[in-house]
Amino acid sequence: MRYAWLRELAVPVPETLKSPLEVAAFEARQAAERLRFAVDEKMGEGYAAEKTGDGYLVTGGTTGVLYGAYALLRALRLGEEPPRGAQFPRCSLRMLNCWDNMDGTIERGYAGRSLWLEGDAFAYDPGRVRQLGRMLASVGINVLCLNNVNVHAPAQQLIGDFLPDLAAFAGILRPFGVRLMVSVDFSMPMQCGLNTADPLDSRVQAWWRERAGIVYAAVPDLAGFLVKADSEHRPGPNAYGRDHAQGANMLARTLKPFGGVLVWRAFVYNCLQDWRDRAVDRPCAAYDTYMPLDGKFDDNVILQVKNGPYDFQVREPVSPLLLGLKNTAMAVEFQLAQEYTGHQIDLYAMPPLWREVIDAVGADSLRAMAAVGNLGRDENWTGHPFAALNLFAFGLFAWDPGSDPGALIDQWTRLTYDLPEDQRKTLAGLLLDSRAVYEKYTAPLGLCWMVQPGLHYGPNPYGYEFDAWGTYNRADRNGVGIDRTAAGTGYACQYPESLARLYSDPAACPENLLLFFHRLPYGHVMPDGRTLIQRIYDDHFDGCEQAYAMARALQTLDLPEPDRSEALARMEKQVKNAENWRDVINTFFYRFSGVEDSRERKIYE
Numbered sequence: 001m002r003y004a005w006l007r008e009l010a011v012p013v014p015e016t017l018k019s020p021l022e023v024a025a026f027e028a029r030q031a032a033e034r035l036r037f038a039v040d041e042k043m044g045e046g047y048a049a050e051k052t053g054d055g056y057l058v059t060g061g062t063t064g065v066l067y068g069a070y071a072l073l074r075a076l077r078l079g080e081e082p083p084r085g086a087q088f089p090r091c092s093l094r095m096l097n098c099w100d101n102m103d104g105t106i107e108r109g110y111a112g113r114s115l116w117l118e119g120d121a122f123a124y125d126p127g128r129v130r131q132l133g134r135m136l137a138s139v140g141i142n143v144l145c146l147n148n149v150n151v152h153a154p155a156q157q158l159i160g161d162f163l164p165d166l167a168a169f170a171g172i173l174r175p176f177g178v179r180l181m182v183s184v185d186f187s188m189p190m191q192c193g194l195n196t197a198d199p200l201d202s203r204v205q206a207w208w209r210e211r212a213g214i215v216y217a218a219v220p221d222l223a224g225f226l227v228k229a230d231s232e233h234r235p236g237p238n239a240y241g242r243d244h245a246q247g248a249n250m251l252a253r254t255l256k257p258f259g260g261v262l263v264w265r266a267f268v269y270n271c272l273q274d275w276r277d278r279a280v281d282r283p284c285a286a287y288d289t290y291m292p293l294d295g296k297f298d299d300n301v302i303l304q305v306k307n308g309p310y311d312f313q314v315r316e317p318v319s320p321l322l323l324g325l326k327n328t329a330m331a332v333e334f335q336l337a338q339e340y341t342g343h344q345i346d347l348y349a350m351p352p353l354w355r356e357v358i359d360a361v362g363a364d365s366l367r368a369m370a371a372v373g374n375l376g377r378d379e380n381w382t383g384h385p386f387a388a389l390n391l392f393a394f395g396l397f398a399w400d401p402g403s404d405p406g407a408l409i410d411q412w413t414r415l416t417y418d419l420p421e422d423q424r425k426t427l428a429g430l431l432l433d434s435r436a437v438y439e440k441y442t443a444p445l446g447l448c449w450m451v452q453p454g455l456h457y458g459p460n461p462y463g464y465e466f467d468a469w470g471t472y473n474r475a476d477r478n479g480v481g482i483d484r485t486a487a488g489t490g491y492a493c494q495y496p497e498s499l500a501r502l503y504s505d506p507a508a509c510p511e512n513l514l515l516f517f518h519r520l521p522y523g524h525v526m527p528d529g530r531t532l533i534q535r536i537y538d539d540h541f542d543g544c545e546q547a548y549a550m551a552r553a554l555q556t557l558d559l560p561e562p563d564r565s566e567a568l569a570r571m572e573k574q575v576k577n578a579e580n581w582r583d584v585i586n587t588f589f590y591r592f593s594g595v596e597d598s599r600e601r602k603i604y605e
């Protein structure tokens with residue numbers, strides 16, 4: 001079984017280790033480093049490392065000692081100074097949301113089948129689950145939500161018949177400081193004999209209270225429940241005329257006595273739209289739904305908001321809800337699974353995206369950070385060997401949202417591969433630029449949703465155009481894009497004033513969001529003097545050229561096998577994908593606009 005960063009950790013971790021302290025001591029022995037540990041419970045997840053005569057003393061809370069051990073091992077491997085002074089995580093919950101189904105499939109999974117579910121039951125290799133635990137702990141991830149937010153039968157029974165299995169699974173991850181969370185089905189009382197799931201019905205409340213008691217008796221340190229409600233056909237409080245605060249608070253109150261949190265997703269919109277109705281604009285939905293509820297959620301509710309207002313598109317503005325809520329505990333949700341960003345075939349390193357989001361939102365306004373997982377049963381865990389970077393970096397970023405994307409990428413490349421420095425820099429450069437390259441050949445200028453419907457890999461500009469899910473580009477012979485200013489759908493007005501002004505002015509709007517906020521004619525002249533249509537052509541051609549350059553650069557790297565072959569095989573597909581995007585999108589716009597490419601390159605007709 002391969003294991004990336006911190007290669008010492010490829011050695012199996014014995015099942016006899018029962019606490020973070022024991023794991024920490026084991027890791028130090030594996031790495032042949034002289035680390036001593038002192039537990040100071042008050043420090044919780046925090047730690048401090050100091051040099052002693054022949055090694056280091058790590059003082060930390062119960063899990064803090066383990067985080068300290070990993071931080072030290074990383075620093076020693078990198079030849080860097082260990083962090084100075086006491087270190088504490090910025091976000092108390094650093095969560096991986098796994099969309100694993102009981103049948104072993106993973107919704108939007110690109111690295112094989114589930115690591116813990118198969119055939120409508122728990123099914124796992126305990127040794128591998130321990131490896132998973134240490135992999136998560138080694139970057140500070142402390143919560144694993146183990147099942148899909150779309151709770152398909154029999155996953156409801158994770159808090160019923162499967163509780164003994166859940167408890168056993170939780171027990172394996174516990175020494176690594178990783179607590180479980182479960183996605184629950186809001187309508188579960190109705191599957192257990194009640195004729196309603198109305199959150200204000202006392203029988204429903206009593207049912208959930210009793211259920212929470214049973215669950216916590218089995219898994220006393222369960223982190224809590226995660227809920228997707230009234231979204232994409234999932235049940236929720238709206239069916240009873242109740243709002244999301246009433247739904248969330250009812251569940252949160254049942255968890256409160258046990259110290260659990262209720263994570264409630266804000267991914268709520270009308271997925272039964274009529275494409276002819278131009279007044280309905282999906283990006284407006286989450287803000288419209290949740291802003292009126294600001295301040296109405298109990299203190300153990302966390303509202304989990306996707307980073308953008310749509311759905312993990314290659315480029316979206318930051319969600320205005322993350323900027324607007326002032327009296328609600330929030331988590332931002334990122335997606336490591338590369339649903340719209342290349343299926344773990346194309347390279348797409350995410351730290352630059354997270355940096356942009358946190359710079360806009362401010363880390364202090366977040367209680368938690370969540371990411372949809374990119375793991376699966378593939379031998380290398382993440383399908384593409386480089387996709388492990390996103391998991392590694394997410395954990396460290398959630399611990400310290402001030403982290404620099406380039407530094408995280410550098411660390412991962414240095415820890416994972418022994419490459420000559422010039423090659424390592426090439427690899428780090430490829431990764432750092434990978435998002436911009438992917439954006440260029442798939443979604444320049446803020447155009448999104450031109451993907452193959454359902455699959456979400458590869459181009460199909462008409463795929464979602466007349467669709468109920470509210471995902472349009474509105475291209476026609478006159479122009480492309482959606483006017484989201486006050487004169488249009490009004491979405492831009494959900495932002496604080498300075499941003500609303502910036503986004504509403506086509507001359508000031510960041511180029512990479514231009515067609516997200518504006519509808520423009522093909523002849524619109526861009527600041528660089530080129531027309532909009534020429535920029536669409538040029539960006540797709542340039543993006544493809546950049547993919548060719550990446551492929552050439554990758555060839556030069558002496559990566560170990562099988563990573564080299566795996567990365568090259570995927571790069572071949574990435575190049576084909578880039579060509580496909582270039583040709584399909586350019587042809588689409590050529591047919592509408594009738595404008596020739598000024599550089600007379602081949603555009604298919």
Ligand code: GCV
Pocket residue numbers: 099107108148149150228232267311
């Ligand atoms: C888990 C998008 C994805 C769905 C996902 C949903 C969500 O619609 O395509 O697969 O469902 O987001 O985040 O709930």
